[in-house]
Amino acid sequence: MRVYISADMEGVTGLVDAEDVQPHGRDYERGRRLMAEDVNAAVRGALAVGAVDITVNDAHGPMRNLLPEAVHPAARLVRGRPKQMGMLEGLVPEHDAMVCVGYHSRAGAPGVLSHSFMGHEIEDMWLDGRPVGEIGLAHATAAAVGVPVVVLTGDDCACAEMAEWDASVRTVAVKYARDRFAAVLRPADEARTAIEEAVAAGLSAPAVPRVPDPGPSTLTVRWQSTSVATTLLGLPGVTSTDSRTVRAEGALPGLYRQFGVWMRVAASLTNQPPYC
Structure with missing residues (x-):
């Protein structure tokens, strides 16, 4: 195992x-x-x-x-x-x-x-419209x-x-x-x-079978900073829904990896302590 x-x-x-x-x-x-x-x-x-x-x-x-x-x-x-x-x-x-x-x-x-x-x-995240x-x-x-x-x-x-x-x-x-x-x-x-x-x-316990789903998901993130959202629009496939909110579509786990790139971009633009 x-x-x-x-x-x-x-x-x-x-x-x-x-x-x-x-x-x-x-x-x-x-x-x-x-x-x-x-x-x-x-x-x-x-x-x-x-x-x-x-x-x-x-x-x-x-x-x-x-x-x-x-x-x-x-x-x-x-x-x-x-x-x-x-x-x-x-x-x-x-x-x-x-x-x-x-x-x-x-x-x-x-x-x-x-x-x-x-x-x-x-500030907020949604996966396929669901808070996440x-x-x-x-x-x-x-x-x-x-x-x-x-x-x-x-x-x-x-x-x-x-x-x-x-x-x-x-x-x-x-x-x-x-x-x-x-x-x-x-x-x-x-x-x-x-x-x-x-x-x-x-x-x-008996494992619940998991069949990988290659279908697309949509990840939406609302940032505290407009600077982060604006910069992320320079990445292929990223669109905005308002001045602080961006989204992208793709299959997991690739979309998860892409989100990691978003966080590295955000970290380069901000210097905020994590718990305020």
């Missing part, structure tokens, strides 16, 4: 603030250790049911959060950037299942550290590759967002949002036991 784990940070056990998840934040070093512990719980769950190939992709921010020596030795770590597929780098059709660890809710939605990819620089964030776009892209998402961990709002996309995905709430930077925390040992058990159960 081949298992792919995409590991974000905002939805990790115990973390609630930008200082927990940003390099140079006063609690970042502690945060990255807690991230590794959630990831390792997922790895243990996969190993418990016979996984023989486990890939972990560090999918948060600089993508150098997980210390290699802190990750379970049974897993291979994808670390650093740029990555052509960003949060899904290394996901291939040969994977039997995908697990999302430490995910968070989309921009504008309730939830701890809620945002979509770039802090407040991205990192959870929905990761799920849709994995489905297009032919890999089922079986487990997601994060706060209760992230879990609810995943349930809206696919109610068959097991979710583990490791904290319960009280505001964007506040939560009731589940005891760490209890949360990690729940992660391990959910991954084992999710990988043991």
Whole structure:
């Protein structure tokens, strides 16, 4: 069994603030250790049911959060950037299942550290007219590759967002949002036991067949800055719906990769902190 784990940070056990998840934040070093512990719980769950190939992709921010020596030795770590597929780098059709660890809710939605990819620089996103964030776009892209998402961990709002996309995905709430930077925390040992058990159960359940869909999708993004939207119009296939909103059509996962180019363009034009 081949298992792919995409590991974000905002939805990790115990973390609630930008200082927990940003390099140079006063609690970042502690945060990255807690991230590794959630990831390792997922790895243990996969190993418990016979996984023989486990890939972990560090999918948060600089993508150098997980210390290699802190990750379970049974897993291979994808670390650093740029990555052509960003949060899904290394996901291939040969994977039997995908697990999302430490995910968070989309921009504008309730939830701890809620945002979509770039802090407040991205105000809204839609996939085929449906509001989407990192959870929905990761799920849709994995489905297009032919890999089922079986487990997601994060706060209760992230879990609810995943349930809206696919109610068959097991979710583990490791904290319960009280505001964007506040939560009731589940005891760490209890949360990690729940992660391990959910991954084992999710990988043991009969897989839902995923037939890759080569059909086109439409991705629409509203940016905080008109400069970003205007610059993106220089890319082939990008059109605008208003001064801050652009869209493009294409088949996933190619459209996901194209969105990564949009974010690199946006990063070159802005200097905004991610949580404001």
